[in-house]
Amino acid sequence: MSFTEMKELTKKNQEFIHIATNHLIQAGKSDAEIKELLEEIIPVILEKQKTGVTARSIYGAPSEWAASKTASPAESDQQPLNENPWLMWLDSSLLLLAIIGLVNGAMNSFGVGANYGIITLLLIGFGVGAGMYMMYHFVYRDQVKTGKRPSLLKALGFLVLATLAWSFVFFLAALIPSSINPTVTPTVAIILGAVAFGSRHLLKKKYNIRNAMQPMP
CATH class of the missing domain: 1.10.1900 (c-terminal domain of poly(a) binding protein)
Known part of the structure; x- marks a missing residue:
């Protein structure tokens, strides 16, 4: 050289x-x-x-x-992490849905916490999951590629935007009429969380998906 x-x-x-x-x-x-x-x-x-x-x-x-x-x-011999946007979004959404379902179901079993409808749970899980992927795509992806940390101003700016977007998702969820959004019992919420967690594990094992919430390898 x-x-x-x-x-x-x-x-x-x-x-x-x-x-x-x-x-x-x-x-x-x-x-x-x-x-x-x-x-x-x-x-x-x-x-x-x-x-x-x-x-x-x-x-x-x-x-x-x-x-x-x-x-x-x-x-x-290890395969590179899969950065397909749809798979990363699904991975984040299933993880959040699993957490929300298990925590909400456990709390409601003891008579505390809010009872969510099935559409509300799905909207929150997949909506916030999309926000997590956007944070990775616009803020942390370059850090993964080059090792350079994003600027603090850029990270804070997208965090504020993501928080506003998540608040809007929760606002929309609250407007869904109960006639099409049946309340989920604690047992069903726990089952839903467990299924989401298991599905994420299987997808991650099959496709080696990068975790958008843990961008650095």
């Missing part, structure tokens, strides 16, 4: 190499090992960037590429 080759890289590709190098250093790779690894990919990046293809498009996030070069054989 020469200085000339680095200068020929676009700014985006230079940033990829810089971030990847930092991750390799943190992983304990020697200068010689890092040089050897980068010499394998820089010629490819230089060739591909002529057609507008970036290093990220070829190798994925720099942190993930570096991790693939430093992982143990057992870790290398």
Whole structure:
């Protein structure tokens, strides 16, 4: 790897190499090992960037590429986390539905807490789940890719927006007429929570879904 080759890289590709190098250093790779690894990919990046293809498009996030070069054989066999938006939203929604159902059912068994309707529970679970995915997508996704923490102002701004959106979801839930929103008994709420928890576990095991509420690996 020469200085000339680095200068020929676009700014985006230079940033990829810089971030990847930092991750390799943190992983304990020697200068010689890092040089050897980068010499394998820089010629490819230089060739591909002529057609507008970036290093990220070829190798994925720099942190993930570096991790693939430093992982143990057992870790290398692990599949990358699935970031399909619909699956991540479903994963968050099922987790929240499980928590709400189990907690609400347990509390109502002792005569405390509010009795929710079935549509209310589903609306809250999937509505707040969507908000959790939006927080990941707009705030924490870059942290996962590059290791850089989001700015405090950006995080607080989206948190305020998410809180307002969640409040609106609860407001809408309260407007649903009881004629189409039958009240859930404590037993049914607990069963619903258990089913949601079990379904999430099976989906996560099958599709290896990234948890939007725990963005850092």
